Amino acid sequence: MKVAVKRERDPAELRVAATPDSVRHLADHGLDVVIEAGAGEAAGFTDAAYTASGAEVVTSIDPQTIDLLAHVRPLTAEFIGRLRAGTITIGFGSPTSELAAVAALRDARVTAFAMELVPRISRAQSMDALTSQALVSGYRCALEAAMRLPRFFPLYMTAAGTIPPAKVLVLGAGVAGLQAIATAKRLGARVSAYDVRVASADEVRSMGGTFVDLGLDAIDGAGGYARELAEDRARLQQERLAPCVADADVVITTAAIPGRPAPRLVSADMLRGMRGGSVVVDLAAESGGNVEGSIPGEEVQVAVADGHIVVLGMKDVPSKMPSDASRLLARNISNLVALMTVDGVVVPDFDDEVVRGTCLTHAGTVAHQPTRDVLEGAN
Amino acid sequence: MKVAVKRERDPAELRVAATPDSVRHLADHGLDVVIEAGAGEAAGFTDAAYTASGAEVVTSIDPQTIDLLAHVRPLTAEFIGRLRAGTITIGFGSPTSELAAVAALRDARVTAFAMELVPRISRAQSMDALTSQALVSGYRCALEAAMRLPRFFPLYMTAAGTIPPAKVLVLGAGVAGLQAIATAKRLGARVSAYDVRVASADEVRSMGGTFVDLGLDAIDGAGGYARELAEDRARLQQERLAPCVADADVVITTAAIPGRPAPRLVSADMLRGMRGGSVVVDLAAESGGNVEGSIPGEEVQVAVADGHIVVLGMKDVPSKMPSDASRLLARNISNLVALMTVDGVVVPDFDDEVVRGTCLTHAGTVAHQPTRDVLEGAN
Numbered sequence: 050m051k052v053a054v055k056r057e058r059d060p061a062e063l064r065v066a067a068t069p070d071s072v073r074h075l076a077d078h079g080l081d082v083v084i085e086a087g088a089g090e091a092a093g094f095t096d097a098a099y100t101a102s103g104a105e106v107v108t109s110i111d112p113q114t115i116d117l118l119a120h121v122r123p124l125t126a127e128f129i130g131r132l133r134a135g136t137i138t139i140g141f142g143s144p145t146s147e148l149a150a151v152a153a154l155r156d157a158r159v160t161a162f163a164m165e166l167v168p169r170i171s172r173a174q175s176m177d178a179l180t181s182q183a184l185v186s187g188y189r190c191a192l193e194a195a196m197r198l199p200r201f202f203p204l205y206m207t208a209a210g211t212i213p214p215a216k217v218l219v220l221g222a223g224v225a226g227l228q229a230i231a232t233a234k235r236l237g238a239r240v241s242a243y244d245v246r247v248a249s250a251d252e253v254r255s256m257g258g259t260f261v262d263l264g265l266d267a268i269d270g271a272g273g274y275a276r277e278l279a280e281d282r283a284r285l286q287q288e289r290l291a292p293c294v295a296d297a298d299v300v301i302t303t304a305a306i307p308g309r310p311a312p313r314l315v316s317a318d319m320l321r322g323m324r325g326g327s328v329v330v331d332l333a334a335e336s337g338g339n340v341e342g343s344i345p346g347e348e349v350q351v352a353v354a355d356g357h358i359v360v361l362g363m364k365d366v367p368s369k370m371p372s373d374a375s376r377l378l379a380r381n382i383s384n385l386v387a388l389m390t391v392d393g394v395v396v397p398d399f400d401d402e403v404v405r406g407t408c409l410t411h412a413g414t415v416a417h418q419p420t421r422d423v424l425e426g427a428n
Numbered sequence: 429m430k431v432a433v434k435r436e437r438d439p440a441e442l443r444v445a446a447t448p449d450s451v452r453h454l455a456d457h458g459l460d461v462v463i464e465a466g467a468g469e470a471a472g473f474t475d476a477a478y479t480a481s482g483a484e485v486v487t488s489i490d491p492q493t494i495d496l497l498a499h500v501r502p503l504t505a506e507f508i509g510r511l512r513a514g515t516i517t518i519g520f521g522s523p524t525s526e527l528a529a530v531a532a533l534r535d536a537r538v539t540a541f542a543m544e545l546v547p548r549i550s551r552a553q554s555m556d557a558l559t560s561q562a563l564v565s566g567y568r569c570a571l572e573a574a575m576r577l578p579r580f581f582p583l584y585m586t587a588a589g590t591i592p593p594a595k596v597l598v599l600g601a602g603v604a605g606l607q608a609i610a611t612a613k614r615l616g617a618r619v620s621a622y623d624v625r626v627a628s629a630d631e632v633r634s635m636g637g638t639f640v641d642l643g644l645d646a647i648d649g650a651g652g653y654a655r656e657l658a659e660d661r662a663r664l665q666q667e668r669l670a671p672c673v674a675d676a677d678v679v680i681t682t683a684a685i686p687g688r689p690a691p692r693l694v695s696a697d698m699l700r701g702m703r704g705g706s707v708v709v710d711l712a713a714e715s716g717g718n719v720e721g722s723i724p725g726e727e728v729q730v731a732v733a734d735g736h737i738v739v740l741g742m743k744d745v746p747s748k749m750p751s752d753a754s755r756l757l758a759r760n761i762s763n764l765v766a767l768m769t770v771d772g773v774v775v776p777d778f779d780d781e782v783v784r785g786t787c788l789t790h791a792g793t794v795a796h797q798p799t800r801d802v803l804e805g806a807n
Contacts, residue, residue, distance in 0.1 A: 063578075093578055093705040095734045174587035181588050185580075192574055199472055199751035201567060203614070208553035209560050209759040212752050235582070235614050326472040326751055355474045372578035372705055373591050380588040 050395055052386065053115040054104075056085035059122050061364075063091035063371035064378060066119035066140055069102035071379035075386060076103045079393025083107050083115070092371035112136070117395055119382050126153035134158035137395055139382050141165060141178070142409050144420040145308045151420055154410040160397060161409040164381065165307075166417060168406040176385040176403065180224045181377035186366040187228025187303065190330045191217075194299045195236055197328045197348075197359050203237025214239045218297035219258065220290070220314050220339060221304030222249040225332055229301045230258040238299070243290065245304075263289040287316055295322040302339035303332040308419065310337035317341045317351070325356025334362030429773055431765065432494040433483075435464035438501050440743075442470035442750035443757060445498035445519055448481035450758035454765060455482045458772025462486050462494070471750040491515070496774055498761050505532035513537035516774055518761050520544060520557070521788050523799040524687045530799055533789040539776060540788040543760065544686070545796060547785040555764040555782065559603050560756035565745040566607025566682065569709045570596075573678045574615055576707045576727075576738050582616025593618045597676035598637065599669070599693050599718060600683030601628040604711055608680045609637040617678070622669065624683075642668040666695055674701040681718035682711040687798060689716035696720045696730070704735025713741030 052075055054067040065088050067075070072082045082104040086096055096106045110118070112131040118124075120140035126149050132138070135158060142163030144151060154161040164178035174180070194217070195202050204214040217233040219226050222244035233240045234257040242253045243261040250260040265286060294300055294315055300323075304312050311333035320329065320341070331343035342349060346364035350357045367374035389397045389404060399405050408416040415421040431454055433446040444467050446454070451461045461483040465475055475485045489497070491510040497503075499519035505528050511517070514537060521542030523530060533540040543557035553559070573596070574581050583593040596612040598605050601623035612619045613636040621632040622640040629639040644665060673679055673694055679702075683691050690712035699708065699720070710722035721728060725743035729736045746753035768776045768783060778784045787795040794800040 090735070093735055095704070098734070177587065181586060184584060184586065188580060188582075192571065195571055196575055199749050201564075201749065201752050203567075203611075205563065207560060207563065207756065208556065209756045209763065212755065232582075232615070235616060236611070237614060325474070355477070356469070356472055370578050370580065373580050376591065377586065377588045384588065 050080055050116040050393065051114065052080045052082045052117045052119060053110045054082065054084040054088055055110060055118060055120045056088035057121050061368060062122050063368040064121045064375045065089040065092045065094060065371075066121050066375075066379060066382055067099075067104075068092075068094055068376055068379040069098045069104075070376065071383040072099060072102040072104045074380070074383040078387050078390045080117075080386070080390065080395070081105070083110065085110055089375070092375040094372075094375070117386065119386075121378065123147040123150050124154075126150055129153040129157050129159060132157050132159055135160065137397070138162065139164070139385060144409055144417055145423055148420075148424055151409060151415060152424060155413060155415050158413045160411045162385065162407045163409040163417070164378075164385075164407070166407045166409065167381075167385070168403055170402070173403045173406075176381045176388070176407075178378050178381040181381055182367045182374060183224035184228050184377070185370050185374045186332055186363070187225035187230075188232045189366050189369055190225070190301045190303065190332050190363065191229045191232035191236065193361060193363070194233070194301055194328050194330045197361065198299055199326045200298065201237075202233065215298040216241075216296060217299040217301065218242065218261070218293055220244075220300065220302045221333075222246075222253050222258075223303060223305070226301070226303040227252055227256050229303060229332075230256040233299070233301070234258065241293065243293070245286075261290075261293055265289070283312065287314065287319065290314065291319045291322060294319045295324075297323070298327050300327070300329045300340075301332070302330070304339050305333055305336060311339050313337075313339065313341060315340040320351045320358060320360065321353055323353055323358050325353050325358065327353075327358040329358060329360045330363060331360065332363045332366065335364055338362065429459055429495040430493065431459045431461045431496045431498060432489045433461065433463040433467055434489060434497065434499045435467035436500050440747060441501050442747040443500045443754045444468040444471045444473060444750075445500050445754075445758060445761055446478075446483075447471075447473055447755055447758040448477045448483075449755070450762040451478060451481040451483045453759070453762040457766050457769045459496075459765070459769065459774070460484070462489065464489055468754070471754040473751075473754070496765065498765075500757065502526040502529050503533075505529055508532040508536050508538060511536050511538055514539065516776070517541065518543070518764060523788055523796055524802055527799075527803055530789060530794060531803060534792060534794050537792045539790045541764065541783075541786045542788040542796070543757075543764075543786070545786045545788065546760075546764070547782055549782070552782045552785075555760050555767070555786075557757050557760040560760055561746045561753060562603035563607050563756070564749050564753045565711055565742070566604035566609075567611045568745050568748055569604070569680045569682065569711050569742065570608045570611035570615065572740055572742070573612070573680055573707050573709045576740065577678060578705045579677065580616075581612065594677040595620075595675060596678040596680065597621070597640070597672055599623075599679065599681045600712075601625075601632050601637075602682060602684070605680070605682040606631055606635050608682060608711075609635040612678070612680070613637065620672065622672070624665075640669075640672055644668070662691065666693065666698065669693065670698045670701060673698045674703075676702070677706050679706070679708045679719075680711070681709070683718050684712055684715060690718050692716075692718065692720060694719040699730045699737060699739065700732055702732055702737050704732050704737065706732075706737040708737060708739045709742060710739065711742045711745065714743055717741065
């Protein structure tokens with residue numbers, strides 16, 4: 050069967066859905082791989098390297114000749130319309146925000162798998178792209194903060210006096226938050242963190258952070274993700290977080306709720322309570338923002354009593370480290386393909402909860418219930 | 429006596445020669461401090477904070493009314509011409525590159541101390557501004573490299589496979605180099621380092637780096653600094669470094685020779701031997717560059733077999749972390765002032781080797797022999 054790998058068209062997307070290593074993995078399962086010329090260039094993988102790994106490099110993919118398509122960003126409705134019925138696609142699908150594309154996948158009778166939907170169970174860990182990309186994002190947030198702080202992260206005891214370590218506060222202790230904690234800690238900062246989920250306290254501590262207990266009841270959502278809070282509870286949370294934010298040199302926010310806007314954790318008032326020179330990094334800027342006034346891809350200065358602080362809205366974060374981000378994502382994808390491949394043929398077994406859970410559209414229907422509900426409501 | 433602190437005029441200079449903390453230190457020694465309004469703004473120290481620490485904030489300094497002037501960058505000949513004879517100045521003097529300013533200090537009969545000249549002896553460590561600022565620079569170089577590498581620094585063992593740690597090579601293991609090693613190591617990179625000085629091998633190891641032995645005889649200069657190499661030896665060094673450079677994901681060069689152009693460690697050929705995506709950071713770019721083709725303040729792309737690498741020429745590095753850089757520098761300066769202060773009066777004791785060694789001009793003569801030699805040769 051022929052697996053095709055797209056060159057991403059969005060200039061902000063530097064990742065690629067296959068690497069020479071993942072091509073070999075697919076070939077080991079008896080699959081033929083074609084990849085568009087230049088697909089890996091921005092991520093540091095040359096056409097020559099793909100050829101050497103056994104892929105065929107082509108100028109452009111003919112959608113009528115392929116059996117499976119691997120991609121990073123959601124496909125366009127236009128491109129989907131050119132696929133044959135029964136083609137399998139695997140990549141990010143943004144199920145609830147790319148409704149036109151989902152409808153196109155359904156109408157084209159494509160069997161689409163959305164990497165966002167990989168169930169959070171042990172057996173699917175090797176395919177969990179949200180986790181692998183969050184690893185990149187969390188690490189990156191800590192670096193971005195360190196670059197913008199006019200101070201050191203580590204403690205320095207010098208002949209000219211002692212420089213105390215920076216105080217880093219991480220809000221949201223999922224995969225990205227935990228990596229931000231670990232990275233800030235590695236750099237020598239004093240790190241504390243908060244999350245609404247009760248399980249996160251031990252995880253924060255295991256990364257070397259101090260868990261901030263706001264004295265609120267814990268809240269856990271499904272699958273280890275957080276869920277939305279009632280309004281009064283959100284307000285109380287902000288009130289109790291305010292002094293922690295004011296005391297921090299760096300605040301990194303990473304709170305996300307799948308399929309929902311990001312929760313507002315830090316208000317403009319809380320920002321104004323910070324010390325001049327402090328840095329706020331909002332990883333959730335693209336999904337609405339944990340921080341009031343953050344703008345994706347921009348650095349906003351906010352006036353405070355003794356100067357100003359910087360609020361950085363993160364955007365396209367995995368593309369800032371496209372090489373390793375692609376390595377992990379491509380392997381997530383090839384692992385999912387491998388799971389569905391029997392004797393060189395990709396045959397999704399919908400009795401497998403990983404396959405079933407990850408499926409977005411199949412045989413002319415939207416398989417993912419919440420997306421179907423939204424789509425039908427929208428029609 | 430009246431100590432004045434200048435607001436730096438160069439827009440690239442964000443440091444300040446005194447902080448509220450160092451003002452208190454000077455006041456404890458019976459000195460009155462005046463500081464120009466806004467002097468600490470870019471470094472995060474407000475006029476209000478200086479006032480609270482006991483300084484008088486003035487719109488501009490009247491050079492005719494002050495006894496001692498603390499500054500960061502070398503003074504201009506124009507400003508020096510307005511100082512009274514016998515005024516003491518303390519700051520960076522760039523003795524061998526700011527000859528017009530040195531001549532002006534001499535002719536104005538100013539007693540000038542250049543922080544570059546602080547002797548490298550234990551007793552003077554608390555005044556050693558080259559060391560304190562190199563601490564900032566070395567840390568910063570490692571961060572700049574980590575930000576530009578399309579990969580992680582640390583090892584990650586994930587469900588989607590293992591990401592090996594980045595390989596960082598540091599050339600020049602003085603204070604800045606050792607801090608670059610320590611910071612890259614903290615971030616989880618695999619770090620190796622090279623220096624011509626024999627003493628550096630143990631220091632590199634103490635920071636967690638692997639010392640690269642090129643099988644060349646060791647060379648040590650005066651005061652723990654490196655000195656220039658003969659041409660054939662420099663060539664041999666490049667030859668033997670080439671495979672180490674080719675193997676590295678990141679190269680950070682920090683080799684400097686006081687008063688001389690930076691040694692050329694990495695040639696264009698060596699750059700072309702690197703892997704695509706690799707990052708080279710040249711801390712010595714402003715003094716001629718350790719790396720062929722590096723440009724201060726710019727990021728140069730160099731084509732290699734499988735893509736391109738980035739060569740970053742560093743510029744004004746301590747100003748990238750002006751708050752902590754100023755904290756250390758201001759304390760270096762106030763410690764030197766304190767050393768020379770008796771009963772509230774600054775009286776340089778030229779029998780003290782620290783005072784004598786740091787003195788650039790005094791009583792109408794250039795006290796620093798090498799600078800005098802250059803100046804007299806230039807006249």
